[in-house]
Amino acid sequence: MVRKDLSITFMGVKFPNPFCLSSSPVGNCYDMCAKAYESGWGGVVFKTIGPKHYLIDEVSPRFDALTKEAEPFVGFKNMEQIAEHSLEENLADLRRLKKNYPSQVLIASIMGSNEEDWEVLAKLVTEAGADMIELNFSCPQMTSHAMGSDVGSNPELCRKYCAAVRRSTKLPFMAKMTPNITDMCDPAIASLEGGADGISAINTIKSIINVDLDKKVGLPIIDGKSAISGYSGKAVKPVALRFIQQMRNHPKLKDAEISGIGGIETWEDAAEFILLGCKNLQVTTGIMQYGYRIVEDMKRGLEHYMDEQGVDCLEDLVGLANKNLIPAEELNRDYIVYPEIDTNKCIGCGRCVISCYDGAHQAMEWNKETRRPNCNHDKCVGCLLCGLVCPVGAIKPGERVLKANRKPRNLAKLVLQDSIEKL
Amino acid sequence: MSKCYQDEYEAGYTPRLVMEEASRCLLCLDAPCSSSCPAGTDPAKFIRSVRFKNFKGAAETVRINNVLGAICARVCPTERYCQQGCSRSGIDKPIDIGRIQRYITDFEEATKMDILEVEKPNGKKVAVIGSGPAGLTSAAYLAQKGYAVTIYEKDAKAGGYLRNGIPEYRLPNAVVDKEINRIVKLGVDINLNTRVGEDVKLADLKKENDAVIVAIGASKGKSFEMFEHNRKVKIAVDFLKQVKARKGNVKLPKNVLVIGGGDVAMDVVTTLKLLGVENVSDVVYEEFKEFRASKKELQSAQEQGVSIIDGYAPVSCRGGTVKFKHRVIPADLKIKADLIILAIGQVTDPAGIDLEFERGEVKSKSYRVGESNVFYAGDIAHGEKTVVYAVRTGKEAAISVDKYLGGK
Ligand SMILES: Cc1cc2nc3c(=O)[nH]c(=O)nc-3n(C[C@H](O)[C@H](O)[C@H](O)COP(=O)(O)OP(=O)(O)OC[C@H]3O[C@@H](n4cnc5c(N)ncnc54)[C@H](O)[C@@H]3O)c2cc1C
Ligand SMILES: Cc1cc2nc3c(=O)[nH]c(=O)nc-3n(C[C@H](O)[C@H](O)[C@H](O)COP(=O)(O)O)c2cc1C
Ligand code: SF4
Ligand code: SF4
Numbered sequence: 103m104v105r106k107d108l109s110i111t112f113m114g115v116k117f118p119n120p121f122c123l124s125s126s127p128v129g130n131c132y133d134m135c136a137k138a139y140e141s142g143w144g145g146v147v148f149k150t151i152g153p154k155h156y157l158i159d160e161v162s163p164r165f166d167a168l169t170k171e172a173e174p175f176v177g178f179k180n181m182e183q184i185a186e187h188s189l190e191e192n193l194a195d196l197r198r199l200k201k202n203y204p205s206q207v208l209i210a211s212i213m214g215s216n217e218e219d220w221e222v223l224a225k226l227v228t229e230a231g232a233d234m235i236e237l238n239f240s241c242p243q244m245t246s247h248a249m250g251s252d253v254g255s256n257p258e259l260c261r262k263y264c265a266a267v268r269r270s271t272k273l274p275f276m277a278k279m280t281p282n283i284t285d286m287c288d289p290a291i292a293s294l295e296g297g298a299d300g301i302s303a304i305n306t307i308k309s310i311i312n313v314d315l316d317k318k319v320g321l322p323i324i325d326g327k328s329a330i331s332g333y334s335g336k337a338v339k340p341v342a343l344r345f346i347q348q349m350r351n352h353p354k355l356k357d358a359e360i361s362g363i364g365g366i367e368t369w370e371d372a373a374e375f376i377l378l379g380c381k382n383l384q385v386t387t388g389i390m391q392y393g394y395r396i397v398e399d400m401k402r403g404l405e406h407y408m409d410e411q412g413v414d415c416l417e418d419l420v421g422l423a424n425k426n427l428i429p430a431e432e433l434n435r436d437y438i439v440y441p442e443i444d445t446n447k448c449i450g451c452g453r454c455v456i457s458c459y460d461g462a463h464q465a466m467e468w469n470k471e472t473r474r475p476n477c478n479h480d481k482c483v484g485c486l487l488c489g490l491v492c493p494v495g496a497i498k499p500g501e502r503v504l505k506a507n508r509k510p511r512n513l514a515k516l517v518l519q520d521s522i523e524k525l
Numbered sequence: 526m527s528k529c530y531q532d533e534y535e536a537g538y539t540p541r542l543v544m545e546e547a548s549r550c551l552l553c554l555d556a557p558c559s560s561s562c563p564a565g566t567d568p569a570k571f572i573r574s575v576r577f578k579n580f581k582g583a584a585e586t587v588r589i590n591n592v593l594g595a596i597c598a599r600v601c602p603t604e605r606y607c608q609q610g611c612s613r614s615g616i617d618k619p620i621d622i623g624r625i626q627r628y629i630t631d632f633e634e635a636t637k638m639d640i641l642e643v644e645k646p647n648g649k650k651v652a653v654i655g656s657g658p659a660g661l662t663s664a665a666y667l668a669q670k671g672y673a674v675t676i677y678e679k680d681a682k683a684g685g686y687l688r689n690g691i692p693e694y695r696l697p698n699a700v701v702d703k704e705i706n707r708i709v710k711l712g713v714d715i716n717l718n719t720r721v722g723e724d725v726k727l728a729d730l731k732k733e734n735d736a737v738i739v740a741i742g743a744s745k746g747k748s749f750e751m752f753e754h755n756r757k758v759k760i761a762v763d764f765l766k767q768v769k770a771r772k773g774n775v776k777l778p779k780n781v782l783v784i785g786g787g788d789v790a791m792d793v794v795t796t797l798k799l800l801g802v803e804n805v806s807d808v809v810y811e812e813f814k815e816f817r818a819s820k821k822e823l824q825s826a827q828e829q830g831v832s833i834i835d836g837y838a839p840v841s842c843r844g845g846t847v848k849f850k851h852r853v854i855p856a857d858l859k860i861k862a863d864l865i866i867l868a869i870g871q872v873t874d875p876a877g878i879d880l881e882f883e884r885g886e887v888k889s890k891s892y893r894v895g896e897s898n899v900f901y902a903g904d905i906a907h908g909e910k911t912v913v914y915a916v917r918t919g920k921e922a923a924i925s926v927d928k929y930l931g932g933k
Binding site: 103367392396398399402406494495 | 539541548573581639640
């Protein structure tokens with residue numbers, strides 16, 4: 103039976119596997135984190151701990167989900183702030199966790215409103231036994247502008263607060279970035295310059311995901327009103343991956359240690375983050391929906407992937423995809439790939455014809471007698487929209503042709519997708 | 526849906542369909558499916574693995590828990606086991622667990638996964654009598670534990686009713702072969718054409734081995750006196766065995782009468798129909814409300830156009846003519862057929878194996894016979910007479926043997 107070692111060193115700390123709870127209600131207290139460790143998570147980022155003077159007062163209800171067709175949870179919106187438990191309780195939990203689970207990694211997430219807060223909190227969690235710290239610069243629904251994503255979108259504040267933390271702890275720490283920004287590289291660089299050892303990304307995206315059509319208010323409704331707040335889950339994965347790639351692509355960040363967050367549910371999601379340069383992975387929404395148990399399949403699936411890839415060390419996969427994401431202007435635009443229709447698979451639904459006509463170039467023609475499509479190469483531009491909508495995966499990249507007046511080359515050597523089909 | 530004896534009746538899932546079905550699973554808290562699989566295959570876990578794209582992990586769960594996973598996937602009466610308590614029934618209908626399991630084991634085969642591992646030899650020897658599901662399972666379990674295991678099988682091929690009973694359209698022999706190959710690869714020796722009690726003596730096996738597991742099943746079809754010495758009469762299990770061995774190439778008359786109403790009878794009538802027999806009548810002793818056959822099989826028989834007549838018992842038979850009487854109402858029935866097939870149950874044929882039986886089951890409370898080194902499993906053990914139960918008792922008997930021989 104295939105067995106692989108999933109351990110990996112991130113910011114100088116060895117994790118038994120890269121999978122961690124991200125800071126959120128999934129790591130709210132001792133019992134939850136203990137259960138997560140027992141379920142096989144490599145580490146826990148404890149729910150963000152705030153300064154003593156900042157009182158938390160949450161709304162109810164506080165979540166909503168974006169659905170699509172029969173899929174109940176494409177994306178998830180929350181209106182939660184940071185830890186509700188008292189500072190003392192949280193510190194006591196950290197202490198107990200470290201004592202009872204010494205070999206699994208404990209990360210404290212903290213958030214202050216001024217330099218002094220950051221220094222004090224960093225010192226307290228260091229004393230409580232955390233292995234590393236995450237600075238939450240990124241919660242988009244704080245009721246104070248001195249805290250949360252307003253900080254994360256201000257590189258100077260990031261630098262200042264990192265420096266404050268650096269002064270009061272020797273532990274490695276990472277700065278958690280907000281995606282509510284055009285360029286994440288600036289605050290990330292400022293954080294590293296301020297003394298951070300790594301970056302985690304992303305926190306939630308500011309959003310309104312549904313509006314109640316009768317009451318004319320966004321969801322969830324809190325006494326007739328709602329507010330813009332953080333979006334997470336599978337739907338945000340593409341945004342997270344994009345920010346991570348941009349950081350890895352920046353000369354000042356190309357070797358940065360990154361913990362990837364955003365929509366991770368399966369080992370495939372995890373592998374994507376790793377290939378784009380993450381040595382550590384964090385999850386919340388997947389756990390909120392399905393429970394800690396999802397880590398079993400993520401770990402086992404990743405082991406099998408390592409086996410298929412012929413690597414013994416997870417580290418060997420980190421960042422392998424970064425070099426293959428290049429500026430759009432550098433892509434090879436010399437050829438067209440036409441769709442190839444597998445007539446044995448085609449069931450004659452005509453969806454490719456509809457999408458090609460209404461959303462592409464009217465190239466997919468329909469034979470009314472046989473009820474089968476046929477691609478007219480004179481019109482086809484090779485966008486392969488047809489392949490994405492086909493319900494049975496009957497369309498794949500087929501014939502490759504050179505555009506007019508381009509330098510001849512061996513088109514057989516082009517690296518293409520094996521399949522366009524989405525399950 | 527295919528309508529040919531040699532083709533599997535039910536099509537397998539495509540990746541998209543298995544994902545759709547796995548997505549119907551509610552991933553519920555206490556997973557009644559897992560607690561009601563007799564073999565402990567743990568459907569909740571493998572369905573979850575499918576849902577989260579860990580197909581290989583799913584295959585590991587199935588194979589490690591159930592060495593005959595690909596077979597059970599096809600033949601288990603799931604409505605009675607794993608699917609019975611499915612929480613999804615609160616919305617519409619249970620998850621099709623058998624079919625998901627089939628997808629997974631087909632995937633395992635297609636990707637040539639090699640899941641089972643063998644511990645280093647422990648120097649102990651165990652003989653297993655019978656190569657049906659019970660014998661195969663105990664052999665596989667013990668081989669993994671490091672025992673040197675030899676199976677003795679009276680037939681020319683291994684598999685018991687998996688090979689000889691369950692028809693090709695439900696369980697292709699190619700699948701049986703692959704499952705047996707996996708077990709042979711664990712180091713299990715299979716001695717074919719060797720009847721214990723005749724070709725070798727049980728007493729010798731007891732002496733030459735540290736333990737013996739008897740898993741001889743119920744391989745003989747029953748008959749009634751009124752049907753003896755009648756050339757028009759055949760026994761169901763003999764008939765099914767012949768058809769399967771000849772890949773469906775048998776000559777059959779136009780009118781066939783089948784007597785019996787269990788799963789074996791359903792297999793006979795459906796086989797007859799798939800082989801092109803025009804008129805198939807099935808007279809059943811039970812009334813519909815007390816029917817023993819699984820719903821799925823009754824349904825496929827009915828789809829094939831078999832006339833099923835319930836509540837009648839045979840009273841006499843002369844040549845091809847059988848007279849019946851209704852068990853409750855005053856009614857008579859006379860059917861003339863070219864061929865009569867009896868599917869009225871199977872019994873154990875323990876010739877030469879001196880164990881004490883009571884209603885077909887070995888008289889003993891544990892899996893061990895008294896204080897001897899003889900153990901037993903499968904249809905001759907207490908419990909239900911299904912493949913998955915044979916897997917369960919095969920595993921449990923093997924665990925008893927291991928304990929008896931000092932295993933941890
Ligand atoms: C037609 C038919 C259809 C069925 N369909 C289903 C189904 O769909 N689902 C389901 O779960 N169950 C089904 N069953 C029941 C299932 O097949 C049995 O419960 C199961 O095979 C019992 O396993 P076993 O290992 O105890 O015995 P068997 O499968 O009967 O195997 C016993 C083996 O021992 C060998 N043997 C016997 N005596 C000796 C001897 N003295 N020396 C050496 N070898 C010997 C036999 O040749 C045979 O190979 C069906 C049964 C039949 C007959
Ligand atoms: C209900 C909820 C509460 C959260 N609370 C915090 C928090 O206290 N601190 C923090 O850094 N991030 C918090 N987050 C953000 C998550 O840690 C994570 O960055 C984000 O949800 C994206 O990951 P996901 O798609 O796996 O959920 C919270 C997210 C959710 C859904
Ligand atoms: S999920 Fe639990 S805490 Fe939240 S409202 Fe429901 S019962 Fe209450
Ligand atoms: S979408 Fe696919 S199945 Fe439908 S007509 Fe086109 S090729 Fe055939």
